[in-house]
Amino acid sequence: MSQSAHLRSDGHPVAKLPRQATTEDQKLEDRVPAQIEFRDVTKMYGPVAAVTELSLTVGRGEFLTILGPSGSGKTTALMMLAGFESPTKGDILISGKSVAAVPSYGRDQGIVFQSYALFPHLTVRRNLEFPLEMRGMKATERAPLVERMLKRVHLDSFGERMPSQLSGGQQQRVALARALIADPPILLLDEPLGALDRNLREQMQGEIKGLHREFGKTTICVTHDQEEALTLSDRIVVMRGGKIEQLDTPEALYDRPATRFVANFLGEANVLDSPELGFNDQNFRGKVPMVRPERVRISAVNSPAPAELGQSQVATGIVEEMIYAGPLRKYQVRVGEKSLVVRQHVASGQEVFAAGGSVRLDWLRADVRLLNE
Amino acid sequence: MQIFQRIGRAPLTLVLPALAVLLVVFGVPTVQLFFESLNAPSFSIQNYSSFLGQYANIRVLLQTLEISAIATVICLLVGYPTAYLISTASKRARMVLIVLVVIPYLTSGLARTYSWVVILGDNGLINSALMNWGLISSPLPLIYNRAAVYVGMVHIMLPMMILPLVSVMLGINTSLIAAAKSMGAKPSTAFWRVYFPLSMPGVRSGTLLVFVICLGFYITPAALGGLGDAMLSTFIASQVSTGFNMGSVSASSFVLLAIAVVMLSVFGLNLSGTQDSAPKPRKGFMDRFSLLRVVKQYLNELSVASRSKQWSKALYQAQGGGGWSRFVGSLTLTLVIFFLLFPEVVVIIMSFSSDATLQFPPSGFSLQWYGSFFGDEAWYGAAWTSIKVGLAVAALSTVLGTLAAYGLSRIASDIRGWLTMVILAPITIPVIVVGVASYFGLVNLGFIGTETGIVLAHTIGAISYVVVIVSATLANFDRRLEQAAKSMGARPFTAFMRVTFPLIRPGIIGGALFAFIHSFDEVVVTSLVSGYSVRTLPLKMWENIRNEIDPTVAAVASLLTLLPILWMIALYVTWWRARSSSQNTVLEATA
Numbered sequence: 001m002s003q004s005a006h007l008r009s010d011g012h013p014v015a016k017l018p019r020q021a022t023t024e025d026q027k028l029e030d031r032v033p034a035q036i037e038f039r040d041v042t043k044m045y046g047p048v049a050a051v052t053e054l055s056l057t058v059g060r061g062e063f064l065t066i067l068g069p070s071g072s073g074k075t076t077a078l079m080m081l082a083g084f085e086s087p088t089k090g091d092i093l094i095s096g097k098s099v100a101a102v103p104s105y106g107r108d109q110g111i112v113f114q115s116y117a118l119f120p121h122l123t124v125r126r127n128l129e130f131p132l133e134m135r136g137m138k139a140t141e142r143a144p145l146v147e148r149m150l151k152r153v154h155l156d157s158f159g160e161r162m163p164s165q166l167s168g169g170q171q172q173r174v175a176l177a178r179a180l181i182a183d184p185p186i187l188l189l190d191e192p193l194g195a196l197d198r199n200l201r202e203q204m205q206g207e208i209k210g211l212h213r214e215f216g217k218t219t220i221c222v223t224h225d226q227e228e229a230l231t232l233s234d235r236i237v238v239m240r241g242g243k244i245e246q247l248d249t250p251e252a253l254y255d256r257p258a259t260r261f262v263a264n265f266l267g268e269a270n271v272l273d274s275p276e277l278g279f280n281d282q283n284f285r286g287k288v289p290m291v292r293p294e295r296v297r298i299s300a301v302n303s304p305a306p307a308e309l310g311q312s313q314v315a316t317g318i319v320e321e322m323i324y325a326g327p328l329r330k331y332q333v334r335v336g337e338k339s340l341v342v343r344q345h346v347a348s349g350q351e352v353f354a355a356g357g358s359v360r361l362d363w364l365r366a367d368v369r370l371l372n373e
Numbered sequence: 374m375q376i377f378q379r380i381g382r383a384p385l386t387l388v389l390p391a392l393a394v395l396l397v398v399f400g401v402p403t404v405q406l407f408f409e410s411l412n413a414p415s416f417s418i419q420n421y422s423s424f425l426g427q428y429a430n431i432r433v434l435l436q437t438l439e440i441s442a443i444a445t446v447i448c449l450l451v452g453y454p455t456a457y458l459i460s461t462a463s464k465r466a467r468m469v470l471i472v473l474v475v476i477p478y479l480t481s482g483l484a485r486t487y488s489w490v491v492i493l494g495d496n497g498l499i500n501s502a503l504m505n506w507g508l509i510s511s512p513l514p515l516i517y518n519r520a521a522v523y524v525g526m527v528h529i530m531l532p533m534m535i536l537p538l539v540s541v542m543l544g545i546n547t548s549l550i551a552a553a554k555s556m557g558a559k560p561s562t563a564f565w566r567v568y569f570p571l572s573m574p575g576v577r578s579g580t581l582l583v584f585v586i587c588l589g590f591y592i593t594p595a596a597l598g599g600l601g602d603a604m605l606s607t608f609i610a611s612q613v614s615t616g617f618n619m620g621s622v623s624a625s626s627f628v629l630l631a632i633a634v635v636m637l638s639v640f641g642l643n644l645s646g647t648q649d650s651a652p653k654p655r656k657g658f659m660d661r662f663s664l665l666r667v668v669k670q671y672l673n674e675l676s677v678a679s680r681s682k683q684w685s686k687a688l689y690q691a692q693g694g695g696g697w698s699r700f701v702g703s704l705t706l707t708l709v710i711f712f713l714l715f716p717e718v719v720v721i722i723m724s725f726s727s728d729a730t731l732q733f734p735p736s737g738f739s740l741q742w743y744g745s746f747f748g749d750e751a752w753y754g755a756a757w758t759s760i761k762v763g764l765a766v767a768a769l770s771t772v773l774g775t776l777a778a779y780g781l782s783r784i785a786s787d788i789r790g791w792l793t794m795v796i797l798a799p800i801t802i803p804v805i806v807v808g809v810a811s812y813f814g815l816v817n818l819g820f821i822g823t824e825t826g827i828v829l830a831h832t833i834g835a836i837s838y839v840v841v842i843v844s845a846t847l848a849n850f851d852r853r854l855e856q857a858a859k860s861m862g863a864r865p866f867t868a869f870m871r872v873t874f875p876l877i878r879p880g881i882i883g884g885a886l887f888a889f890i891h892s893f894d895e896v897v898v899t900s901l902v903s904g905y906s907v908r909t910l911p912l913k914m915w916e917n918i919r920n921e922i923d924p925t926v927a928a929v930a931s932l933l934t935l936l937p938i939l940w941m942i943a944l945y946v947t948w949w950r951a952r953s954s955s956q957n958t959v960l961e962a963t964a
Binding site: 083084108109111114117120121 | 864
């Protein structure tokens with residue numbers, strides 16, 4: 001095999017992983033982002049199904065987030081892809097080939113673990129060298145790669161530190177660097193930002209986005225944090241009880257949730273299923289109408305009616321609570337049996353409604369979404 | 374590589390070598406003994422009825438229970454306040470106190486029993502002192518009676534009561550007491566309503582372990598008690614050594630075993646093996662080796678330095694009590710530590726005696742007993758045998774025990790509970806029963822009276838220690854580190870050697886150390902399986918204590934007293950290093 005086969009266009013030497021005999025072409029192909037396919041994958045733990053008939057295709061270079069509450073099967077799905085669990089039924093394919101027989105150490109994936117799993121007994125440098133070493137790379141070849149990677153994640157002077165001497169954000173960056181250094185075609189992130197505080201989290205979201213743009217890895221991220229999912233992903237899979245609830249782009253998912261679960265899990269939702277709001281079972285045929293709090297307008301009862309009256313739905317209610325949250329105000333308004341949430345951006349000259357007062361709510365019929373239960 | 378992969382998927386394979394040794398040396402003969410006790414194949418309870426039919430046997434049985442119960446209660450009454458005082462002391466004082474409790478815990482039981490012979494004997498410390506002062510004219514009968522048995526047993530078992538208690542008490546959040554007081558509870562109410570219930574797990578495991586181990590006591594009652602103070606194990610041991618009736622030995626062993634198992638299952642272990650209770654026995658067992666946990670906890674404290682904790686502690690202590698209670702506390706601690714350590718000091722002084730017999734205080738000083746130890750082949754030969762056996766046991770049991778612990782950590786928790794219970798049986802049931810069973814196991818193998826036989830007999834107990842200590846370390850080991858290594862292309866064996874092993878090495882070294890100590894001090898099982906042809910150091914000492922009462926044994930005991938200090942240094946070095954290199958795992962352990 002020629003040396004050039006192991007160099008990328010930028011001269012970055014490519015690590016080779018010992019693996020079964022494959023053709024030269026396929027080896028090259030491994031270096032471009034891989035395509036991932038779950039085909040009817042089911043995982044049973046005894047009688048309990050953690051994942052049920054999961055089918056999903058992740059495109060080359062795509063950033064896909066699996067979002068769900070704990071117990072939704074998202075981590076199990078990731079663990080099966082990483083090779084730490086094997087599917088009870090179904091198959092997982094990477095770039096068209098089944099990986100059922102490939103152990104975790106032969107899958108060539110970079111993984112950022114929840115709480116990072118940095119080796120506590122090795123320095124930052126030795127942590128970064130580990131994947132290269134496992135691929136049989138010589139020390140002289142490893143050093144420049146490590147140097148470059150450390151620089152890339154702004155940790156140039158931290159090579160000799162122990163992981164315990166780093167802050168949470170620094171540990172996170174070491175974990176990302178370690179996952180990327182051997183240039184794997186796939187990057188897996190398991191709750192990557194869960195352990196960080198809010199400010200750091202936003203900063204690291206930017207970092208992850210930057211690394212994804214730069215390295216272009218096919219990335220699967222598992223999280224229960226909706227904000228993380230919305231900001232990072234090309235597409236989001238919402239999982240519930242081991243099944244896919246909905247799969248779409250972040251915007252489509254937020255704007256057009258298919259089910260009540262998705263609507264509630266991503267953001268807040270006003271479900272309009274009470275008779276006062278014109279709801280009855282016949283006219284919606286098993287679906288429930290929903291409107292997002294920021295689509296609802298709040299105004300004084302005696303103010304002039306909205307211009308587009310024909311296209312709007314109007315309700316009157318009593319303010320139960322007003323919460324001021326910096327850029328926006330959140331009202332909780334009781335309309336009959338229901339309590340609706342209204343989110344209003346703070347602007348000058350705006351009327352503020354105190355708790356106990358009567359208000360009028362209105363929203364465009366076009367903003368109402370019909371949800372499956 | 375395929376093999377490693379398969380082993381990785383079937384962790385039970387890793388437990389098998391340890392189980393095999395355990396079954397051959399201990400499990401199979403136990404079953405054989407049971408059938409023998411039932412006169413298989415005809416099956417009758419004749420052995421049991423004849424055992425229970427004899428008044429003398431019933432008396433010994435009741436006496437065994439009585440002595441064990443009283444010794445346990447004394448240990449608890451002394452141990453609880455001591456543990457409380459230790460756990461509320463300042464960090465530095467706590468460290469020193471724990472070391473002072475651990476030193477006797479690691480010292481040879483024979484040496485400690487012998488020290489009481491020196492103190493309580495007719496020419497011993499107390500009688501000599503009283504006679505010298507003219508308070509008495511003839512020696513008081515301090516030794517060879519029930520009181521001496523209690524003193525000796527409590528002295529030996531006290532650390533085993535204190536350490537689990539300290540370990541549990543250190544885990545109690547002191548701000549709970551402050552919270553109770555803030556809600557209007559008086560200090561005593563706060564103690565009884567909040568602290569005491571939270572310390573119950575320690576009370577339960579400490580009490581249970583001390584009681585069950587007392588049931589199997591053999592050396593101390595035989596050395597310090599009178600003829601009327603025989604315990605069941607003395608009775609069984611004498612039956613084994615005097616051309617016995619196998620049926621009756623096995624019947625009496627099973628009576629003792631039954632009592633121990635009933636105690637363990639009623640108060641400690643839930644034998645139903647449900648998921649809920651499975652981790653419990655493991656935890657209970659581990660409390661026994663609280664040295665590890667206490668020391669680890671201590672290291673955690675050093676590295677955490679949490680302000681809020683200190684704040685609540687300050688609040689707690691400020692309201693805790695005035696000078697009087699502090700004085701009583703210090704006095705109690707001083708007395709207990711004195712009781713634990715003074716006998717060892719007496720033996721060290723005794724070892725420099727120039728007299729020909731046991732007499733205190735010595736009329737002059739000389740090194741003659743050290744000379745007689747190093748000059749007599751019977752002595753140094755025995756010591757050499759013990760060292761050889763100990764090293765072999767440590768090596769064998771560390772390998773088998775580490776494999777087993779690693780396998781156990783990967784097995785579903787319900788099976789794990791059962792397997793752990795089986796593997797730990799040799800150190801949880803009365804030692805005399807283990808001795809009788811191993812005797813028959815080694816008869817099966819034809820290893821009676823050989824060093825190999827002794828190594829095997831010691832290994833089953835030593836494996837238990839290694840499993841406990843390595844499991845405790847593995848419990849703090851984050852499995853994701855191994856997964857991370859694999860995701861980076863490390864094969865399972867490489868991942869173990871490069872990541873897991875370096876991180877659990879302190880536990881493995883600690884386990885090896887305990888395995889060696891276990892073998893080096895073992896006398897009960899050894900006396901049964903040595904067949905008079907192999908002499909280990911404890912056997913030689915035991916013989917010497919029983920027959921000659923020649924102060925050479927004091928020299929040996931003094932040397933043995935130095936060993937724990939060596940052990941402590943070894944543990945300190947390994948664990949201190951562990952702290953600096955794997956701070957994360959240690960920290961996670963507290964979280």
